[in-house]
Amino acid sequence: MSAVVRHDTLPGLLAARAAATPVRPAVEHRGTTVTWAGLADRVQRARARLRRGGQTPGARLGILARNDPDTLVALLAATAEGREAVLYDGRATAAERDQVAALAGLTGWHTPSPADHADGPVGAEAPASGGPAPAPHLGLVTSGTGGLPKVVRKRWHTALTNAADFATLAGYREGDRLLCTTPVHHAYAFGVAVLPALVTGCTLVLAPHPAAPMALARLLRDSRATVVQSVPFLYRAVLDSGEPPAPSALRICVSAGEPLPGALAEDWHAATGVPLRDQYGSTEFGQIAYTTGAPGGPLRLLPGVTARLRAADGTWLAAPGPDVSGELHLRQAGAGPVTYWGLPELTTASLADGWFRTGDTGRLPSPEHVVVEGRTTRRISVAGRKVDPDEVQRAVLRVPGVRECWVAAPPEGSAGHGDRFAAFVAVEEGVTESGLRRHVARALSSYKVPTRFHLREALPRTGTGKVHAARLWQEAVRTRGQEDAP
Known part of the structure; x- marks a missing residue:
């Protein structure tokens, strides 16, 4: 049964959930369960602590997020008290935090902890009129393809409406157990797991981040998840972990963050009996489109x-x-x-x-x-002709023994920048650069064949499972010199 509740504010949603299903689990993390009533109580205590701290409504509060209930409590409390919360990676360096704080106009960062909602006086509720109004905006940080941080200002009403529309299109239900495998401060987890849990009332199961593939495979089984959101890299890693998920209560699997390979969708369906659905989104818009048909087909735009x-x-x-x-x-x-x-x-x-x-x-x-x-921004110019890296990646991924591939040109201003580009390829034993080149040359025009193939056991990944391009180029410098790397 679908039980999507639409509300203009995050505090309003929490109050509705706590009243309707007080003893139902709201959040689970590392063996700890917080009910909807318990979550509402923690938020009230955190609100009181914020008021005693003297911050005024309308101020921006930077929250260093982790995949745990304390982060959710801090976000809900700050929003209810009229603060415009800016979510950022709790593992970021001091320099990275300073850069984001300068952009967002923050005076400092808050690290959520149990002390936010420790036992103590809750304090008087904010009156219905004259008290702090829930914050109308929040900030989500995205690095984009250039690697520089950007803080996107989002309206809460729009974000909640978008999450409710996605939950309805994807078919989330009130009784679902929703496993969130990516960082909650990123737009993907935020809009596909965190907010949909609130609008549907399902149980949000937060996977520790980062999680090893084998640990994630066990969590997928042991959590009794019915819905999972993840990235192609992690879905493939789970299949290759030696502990692939057995048929279970799982019924919805959402993939985003990078293109979903058709072979992965087929392998996942064969192993679990559940289709792997592609989602297209962005930090600026939240969820944009979702596939309800076969992999590789058109995606349906959200209302x-x-x-x-x-x-x-x-x-x-x-x-x-x-x-x-x-x-x-x-x-x-x-x-x-x-x-x-x-x-x-x-x-x-x-x-x-x-x-x-x-x-x-x-x-x-x-x-x-x-x-x-x-x-469009990743198009490569080779002798005046444009090369689409995604087209080249698809051709490389069709070669037997190739597990992963990332194609790009050296960064502008580097020694290798110009009519050159490279393919970083994770391969099985026995695959050679010359063999790869022959396969790709049969599928693509000569100018679309990478100048260099860098063979590796695996591609480095960011916290959200995307290929860490900057690290690849840094490693190329150390291992192959300046010919095709900065």
Whole structure:
């Protein structure tokens, strides 16, 4: 049974959940269970502590997030007390924290802990009128492809509506056990796990982060999860861990963060009996589209999200048709323009005639569906001709013995920048660079074949499971010299 509750505010949602299902588990983490009533009580105590701390409503509070209940309590309490919370990685370095704090206008960071809601006087509830109003905005941090942080200002009402729409489209239910495997401060986990748990009332199971694949495979089984959100890299790692998930109560598996390989979707379905569904989203928009059909097919746009295409010359494609590609631009009902705290020039550059520039290329088979093809910003120029790294990656991944692949040009200004690009490939024993080159040359034009193939056992990953491109290039410098790396 679907039990999506729509509410304008996070505190309103929590109050509704605590009243309707007080003893149902709200959050589980490392063997600890917090009920909906218990979560509401912790938030009240944390609110009282915030009031005693003297911060005024409207102030921005930086929260160093971890995958634990204390982070959720801190977020709910700050929002209820009128603070505009900015979620950021609790493992970030001091320099990284300082950079984000400067952009968001923060005076400091708060590390959530049990002390936030320790036993003590709760204090008087804020009155219905004249007291602190729930914060209308929050900040989520994204690094994007350039690696520099950006703090996206989001409206709570829009984020909650988007989460409710996604939960309805994906088929979340009140009795679900939702396993969150990626960091809660990232938009993917935030919009596909944290907020949907609140709007549906299901149990949010927080996986420790980072988690080893074998530990994650066991958690997938032992948590009795019915819904899981993760990234392609972790789904593949679970299958390869030696403890693949056995058929169970699992019924919804959501994948995002990078393109979902068709072979992975097939292998996952064969191992679990559950389809692996592709989700397309961004920090700026939350959930944009979701596949309800076969892997590799069109994704259905969420309610309120409208897409259109723009050609390379800047003209709008009025009626593009299913076979015409262009840069995807989006609008979201009620969201207002995308805003980056501390970067007004980026806010301006991100819009074209009021439409948000995603930086992705794609097609629009119908007004309700989108096919995402790749990134415009990652296009590589080779002798004046454009190469799509995603096309090359797909060709490399079809070679027997290849597990992972990342294709990119050396960073601008480096010694190898120009008509060169490399493929970083995780391979099984016996795969050679010359063999890879022959396979790819049979599938692609000669100018699309990478200048160099760097063979590895595995590709380094960020906290969200994306390929750590900067580390790859740094390692290329140490191992292969300056020929094709900065």
